[in-house]
Amino acid sequence: MDIYLPIANLSVNALIIVFFGFGVGMLSGMFGVGGGFLITPLLIVYGIPPTVAAASASSQVTGASVSGVFAHLRRKGVDIKMGLVLVSGGVLGSLVGAWLFALLQQSGQIDTVIGILYVVLLGSIGGLMLTESVRSIRAQRSGIHPRARRRRHHPLVSWLPLRWRFYGSGLYISPLAPLMLGFFTGILTVLLGVGGGFILIPAMLYLLGMGPTVVVGTSLFQTLFTTAAATMMHATTTKAVDIVLAVLLLIGSVTGAQIGARVAMKAPPEYLRLALAVIVLLVAVRMFLGLAWRPDEIYSVELS
Amino acid sequence: MTALRLFFAPLALLLLLGAKPVLVPDVSQREIEIYYSFTGAELLLFGAIVYPDGEPVADGEDPADIVVVVKGPLQSIQLREKEKIAGIWVNANRMRYRSAPSFYAIASSRPIGDLVDDRTRAIYELGLDSMQMSPASGAAPDVQHRFDAGLVDLRQRAGLYYEAPGAVEITDGVLYRARITIPARVPVGRFTAETFLIRDGRVLAAAVRPIEIRKSGFERFVANAAEQHSILYGLTAVALSVLFGWGAGAIWRRN
Numbered sequence: 255m256d257i258y259l260p261i262a263n264l265s266v267n268a269l270i271i272v273f274f275g276f277g278v279g280m281l282s283g284m285f286g287v288g289g290g291f292l293i294t295p296l297l298i299v300y301g302i303p304p305t306v307a308a309a310s311a312s313s314q315v316t317g318a319s320v321s322g323v324f325a326h327l328r329r330k331g332v333d334i335k336m337g338l339v340l341v342s343g344g345v346l347g348s349l350v351g352a353w354l355f356a357l358l359q360q361s362g363q364i365d366t367v368i369g370i371l372y373v374v375l376l377g378s379i380g381g382l383m384l385t386e387s388v389r390s391i392r393a394q395r396s397g398i399h400p401r402a403r404r405r406r407h408h409p410l411v412s413w414l415p416l417r418w419r420f421y422g423s424g425l426y427i428s429p430l431a432p433l434m435l436g437f438f439t440g441i442l443t444v445l446l447g448v449g450g451g452f453i454l455i456p457a458m459l460y461l462l463g464m465g466p467t468v469v470v471g472t473s474l475f476q477t478l479f480t481t482a483a484a485t486m487m488h489a490t491t492t493k494a495v496d497i498v499l500a501v502l503l504l505i506g507s508v509t510g511a512q513i514g515a516r517v518a519m520k521a522p523p524e525y526l527r528l529a530l531a532v533i534v535l536l537v538a539v540r541m542f543l544g545l546a547w548r549p550d551e552i553y554s555v556e557l558s
Numbered sequence: 559m560t561a562l563r564l565f566f567a568p569l570a571l572l573l574l575l576g577a578k579p580v581l582v583p584d585v586s587q588r589e590i591e592i593y594y595s596f597t598g599a600e601l602l603l604f605g606a607i608v609y610p611d612g613e614p615v616a617d618g619e620d621p622a623d624i625v626v627v628v629k630g631p632l633q634s635i636q637l638r639e640k641e642k643i644a645g646i647w648v649n650a651n652r653m654r655y656r657s658a659p660s661f662y663a664i665a666s667s668r669p670i671g672d673l674v675d676d677r678t679r680a681i682y683e684l685g686l687d688s689m690q691m692s693p694a695s696g697a698a699p700d701v702q703h704r705f706d707a708g709l710v711d712l713r714q715r716a717g718l719y720y721e722a723p724g725a726v727e728i729t730d731g732v733l734y735r736a737r738i739t740i741p742a743r744v745p746v747g748r749f750t751a752e753t754f755l756i757r758d759g760r761v762l763a764a765a766v767r768p769i770e771i772r773k774s775g776f777e778r779f780v781a782n783a784a785e786q787h788s789i790l791y792g793l794t795a796v797a798l799s800v801l802f803g804w805g806a807g808a809i810w811r812r813n
Contacts, residue, residue: 258596258742260773260780265597265742305608313799320803361640362649370646439772482796489792493784497795498594508806545646558636558654 261496262306268502270300275506279318283506284521285530288315288449288477291376293503294368295537300497303363308447309488309495311370314503315449316384318511319474326471333468336420337475339429340436340454344480345442348492350365352487359492369447369546372541379452380534389529429451431462436476443484449477452534471508579622581765582606584755591774597808598742599630601769602618603665603751604735607728609749619709622757624726624734625684628769630661630718631747637709653693653705660745661718665736673756682754682761686710686719717741738742746772 257268274296278289290311297307326332358364419427435457439450455471458464464472489495518526583605585738592598597799603626637657641650666673676696678690691709693702713719726736738751748768773781784792 256595256597258592258594258777259779261784263743263745267594275726284655313795316796317799318802320800324804324807360635364651366646366648423721464766484794485796485799489784489795490788493788495784495792497784497791497796497798498781500795501798501802504802509804512806512810513804547647548642549640549647551712553705553712554638554640555647555709555712556636556638558634 256499257502258304259306259496259499262302262499264301266302266499270303271499271502272506273504274300274315276510277506278314278503279507279510279512280514280517281510281530282318282447283511283516284518284526285514287359287530288318288481289452289507290315290443290446290448290450290481291372291452291534292537293507294447295372295541297499303494304368305359305492305494306496308368308445309485309492310499310503311447312443312481312482312484312488313448313495313500313508314484315447316478317504318507319449319478319481321508321511322474323471323478326474331468331471332475333464333472334475335434336425336464336468337419338470339432340439340476341479343433343436343438344443344476345483346442346479346484347437347442348444348483348487349398349440350437351441351444351484352491353442353556356491365554369541369545371442371446373538373545376534376538376541377451380531380538381455383527383531384535387531391524392529407519419437425462425464427462435461436480439476440480443480444487447484449481451477480493517529577763579607579609579755581753581755581763582608582749583738583765583767585751585767585769590769590771592746592777593774594776596742597776598650599740599771601738601740601751603628603738604733604736605753605765606733607731607755607763609732610729618778620670621674621728621731621763622698622755623662624728625670625673625754625756626726627665627684627752627754628661628663628738628740629750629752630655632657633660633745634658637705637761639705639708650700653697653702654692655709656692658691658709659689659719660747661721661740661749662686662713663720663738665738667724667726667728667734669723669760669794674759674761676798678759678761680795682764683713686714686721716743720732740771744771751763760796783805 255268256265258265259350274293278293278296283288288314294307294311297311298304323332355364358367416428416430417426419426435454439454441452442448442450451473454476455469458469458473459466485495496548583603586602586604587599605623607624624769635655637653637655638649639651640647650731662687664670669677674684679685683689691706693705716720726734728734749771751767751769753765754761772778
């Protein structure tokens with residue numbers, strides 16, 4: 255079933271795109287990540303121009319995070335004050351991201367930068383997740399429960415001036431820390447088309463020291479607004495948001511997300527984290543090979 | 559009636575001018591509309607060769623050949639070349655072209671190299687190696703050639719540039735037809751279909767027909783909206799994603 259994408263200017267098999275969305279939606283439902291880190295590379299490999307892929311993926315991530323945010327809001331799993339600080343940082347970040355995107359596009363290095371960022375971010379986070387999940391699986395098998403890590407924010411965070419109380423997260427820290435975190439994630443959202451949950455969640459846990467009950471909900475809250483801002487950025491600057499592509503992805507991903515969420519309830523969390531770590535690492539390896547191997551196309555055309 | 563008149567007008571002209579044969583070309587579609595299920599189009603280029611004395615080929619003469627060229631709108635492009643630097647492949651060199659055709663297909667009744675010499679090919683831009691792409695930067699000839707070949711190779715594999723020798727059929731030396739496939743990846747705009755009548759290495763007659771390719775209906779609406787009402791378009795995209803996400807959650811919760 256071929257369908258023409260009016261912005262990407264090519265025709266694609268609609269079922270394949272819906273299937274991509276479904277697979278990534280499953281993962282996002284299972285692991286609580288937006289799945290942008292998977293969908294953008296998949297679309298690029300399928301032949302969608304990288305800019306269109308990143309721009310349209312961000313609206314798919316918006317859709318994937320909506321139902322999660324509602325679910326977490328209902329059970330009070332969102333620190334809205336913290337979320338708003340993160341979002342303000344994210345919106346500023348997406349402005350800077352759009353500027354960076356244009357700059358890199360002009361110099362022809364956008365694809366390389368996207369590739370390197372993917373390899374570095376996914377490689378390091380995938381590696382951390384892998385060791386962490388393997389350690390907890392081992393500990394569980396041997397029956398010894400590891401001593402619970404004392405929740406504390408990073409010394410650098412406490413050094414920052416101007417402290418606010420974040421009741422939901424149980425923190426008394428400077429809003430500058432989450433603001434910078436949101437800012438950094440906002441840049442990545444525009445550049446990579448990712449929600450940034452895979453960076454936010456570990457940073458919230460280990461850098462800010464937020465309470466684990468509000469981490470996922472607040473991260474989704476930030477993802478929802480930052481990806482929406484990134485979609486707006488792309489729509490007004492690169493004009494590369496393909497609404498037909500986005501709808502196809504959404505159809506698949508919102509369905510997949512619901513099924514994934516039900517699977518996640520039955521599976522043991524350590525194994526889920528292990529599976530996610532493996533997927534993240536595989537994507538990192540694939541992106542690395544894309545950079546290191548001789549590409550299929552040495553030449554690329556861009557309109558000037 | 560109009561068709562008939564069109565057909566006979568050149569005939570009348572011929573009687574005045576004498577000698578040279580004239581082409582009466584046409585294309586199956588003057589307009590190609592891109593709609594949601596567009597996967598490319600097939601153009602049929604056909605027509606007649608009208609000889610002044612009514613006889614296609616006099617004794618002892620070679621039969622005439624037909625060459626058909628379909629060109630897409632000219633684009634000002636930048637071609638980047640990847641190179642391995644510090645272990646990874648990055649865009650290292652670039653070349654600007656002021657007017658490279660976005661699409662170029664050439665079909666002929668015999669291989670183009672057998673029909674005309676290089677000079678004629680360059681004049682009429684016949685063949686992938688004879689296209690005028692007007693590079694904007696003054697590079698060394700070998701570098702220029704490398705980039706030109708890279709562009710042609712890239713677009714050839716995308717189906718945007720191709721040569722189809724032998725794809726023009728000529729019936730009884732008078733009627734000709736050729737099929738040109740246009741892939742879905744072509745840009746919209748004004749295409750041209752040029753037909754050349756060639757004999758003894760000379761171009762005896764040439765004719766051009768325009769073809770308009772454009773997005774229609776919903777596709778045009780979306781492309782225009784994205785370009786001209788980008789804020790509203792972006793808001794719509796965001797609203798749609800929120801709606802989809804929320805809707806799916808609501809439906810699943812009820813079940």
